[in-house]
Amino acid sequence: MTPLAQAQRQLHAHPLAADATLAAGVLLCMLAGSFVDPHGEHGVSWSLRTPYPFSLFLMTLGAIALIFRRSAPMRVLVVTGTLSVVESVTGDPRAPVAMSVVVALFTVAATTDRATTWRAGLITMTVVTGAAMLAGPLPWYAQENLGILAWTGIGATAGDAVRSRRAVVQAIRERAERAERTREEEARRRVAEERLRIARDLHDVVAHHIALVNVQAGVAAHVMDKRPDQAKEALAHVREASRSALNELRATVGLLRHSDDPEAPTEPAPGLDRLDDLAGTFRSAGLHVEVARTDHDTKLPAGVDLAAYRIIQEALTNVQKHAGPDAKAEVSVVRVGPNVEITVLDNGHQEGEEPREDGGGHGLLGMRERVTALRGTLTTGPRYGGGFRVHAILPVKTRTRTATAEDPV
Structure with a gap:
């Protein structure tokens, strides 16, 4: 100086x-x-x-x-x-x-x-x-x-x-x-949004596949001595569910890698085109699922397509976990004007089971966050006479940056 x-x-x-x-x-x-x-x-x-x-x-x-x-x-x-x-x-x-x-x-x-x-x-x-x-x-x-x-x-x-x-x-x-300060707040907000998005995806993947593994493992343990063929089939479903869980976890966690990482997975995020495969995994676990679609092959934005798939996946997982062994589920996808409506119904009874009302777990909260991010609406609650209903209305054309943040990369 x-x-x-x-x-x-x-x-x-x-x-x-x-x-x-x-x-x-x-x-x-x-x-x-x-x-x-x-x-x-x-x-x-x-x-x-x-x-x-x-x-x-x-x-x-x-x-x-x-x-x-x-x-x-x-x-x-x-x-x-x-x-x-x-x-x-x-x-x-x-x-x-x-x-x-x-x-x-x-x-x-x-x-x-x-x-x-x-x-x-x-x-x-x-x-x-x-x-x-x-x-x-x-x-x-x-x-x-x-x-x-x-x-x-x-x-x-x-x-x-x-x-x-x-x-x-x-x-x-x-x-x-x-x-x-604005840049720091924006960076923190984006980090929080990304963390929330990854947490939702991980919850959906783990909850769905672990529920299937749990059901099939229980079936295998029950029939292992008397019906080994059926036990072998159940174990095959366990292996398939665990493999699917690992693949989806690998794809989700891979999004955290740098974009030029050659080992980053390039598998697209699931959407309604895989709805039949999703219903098949639940049918193999013993849940009777009926699917009805009148969306006329609507091409949905990636964020809406992923949200619709995850909502149906989480709703069916809740049916598998809470509705009882004889429950039946109905899934409908309907195009109504500028929106696509997702409805999942079941006829199960909740006596002695965990409640599924809002706030009871992360599943319904995750569904609500996904729908809110897309500026849609979600209605959940018990049905008259027993069972549960999940109804989501998603706009076909999204206007939020949060929705596009969930597009596959």
């Missing part, structure tokens, strides 16, 4: 010392100016005459007042203005006490608003210049009097310019900080 930079750092750290240094410099300038005689024989010349003691006293008071210009700028302006008026009326007209007024007016303009600067500047220029013109020993048109008018105006203008520049710099800094 250079000596000049060190000195500036010390002055910023000790503002009172900086103001004292400025006051000393202003005092030296006023003393030097008191020796200038603009009325010499050959124009401006240096006079060897010593300034009047009273003028030295006024200049010293004006310089001392500038030490407190940061803490009380308006009071310092009043004090220095008063000293300048007194000098104009009673002292040596060559003594530039008005220089302290210019510095004080600059400080007021740099630390207050523009309206206050205008008022203070006009009053100061009028009083100080008027006192010098009307009560001073020099003619009213003397260049010293016009110089007071000019320098006070320059002090107010320069201070206002400094204040405006500080305001612009502060506004730029605040915008930069706000933009940085």
Whole structure:
């Protein structure tokens, strides 16, 4: 760090010392100016005459007042203005006490608003210049009097310019900080959305396949001794369900890899084109499933297609887990205007089973989050006479960024 930079750092750290240094410099300038005689024989010349003691006293008071210009700028302006008026009326007209007024007016303009600067500047220029013109020993048109008018105006203008520049710099800094906070908040929001999306996919995959494995393993254990062929078939279903679970987990977790990772899976996310395969896995587990589709081969956006598949998968998994061994499920996919409606019904009874009302687990919550992200609607609840109903309305054309975030990559 250079000596000049060190000195500036010390002055910023000790503002009172900086103001004292400025006051000393202003005092030296006023003393030097008191020796200038603009009325010499050959124009401006240096006079060897010593300034009047009273003028030295006024200049010293004006310089001392500038030490407190940061803490009380308006009071310092009043004090220095008063000293300048007194000098104009009673002292040596060559003594530039008005220089302290210019510095004080600059400080007021740099630390207050523009309206206050205008008022203070006009009053100061009028009083100080008027006192010098009307009560001073020099003619009213003397260049010293016009110089007071000019320098006070320059002090107010320069201070206002400094204040405006500080305001612009502060506004730029605040915008930069706000933009940085906004970027961080957006990044955190996207991370939270991605974490929620992956959690939903993992829940759907694990819950579905583990429920099937549990059912088939129970069947195998029950018939292992008496009907080994049926047990072997059940174990084959267990192996197939576990293989499917591993494949879907690999595809889901693979989305976390970098896009240029050559090992990242490229298998597309499941959709309604695999609805028959999905129903077949539940039929093999002993659940009677009927599927009816009147969507007329509608081409759905990837996010809507995935959400529809996951909703049906989760609803059938809940039927398998909660509706009892003799339950039947009906799945319908219907295109109604700009929407596609998904309905899953079952006739199971919930006596002695876990409740499936909202808030009972993550399955219904995940379905609701998927539908909400697509700006659709979801209705779930028990049916009259027994059973449960899941009804989702999904728009065919999505308008949310969240929905497209679930598209396969």
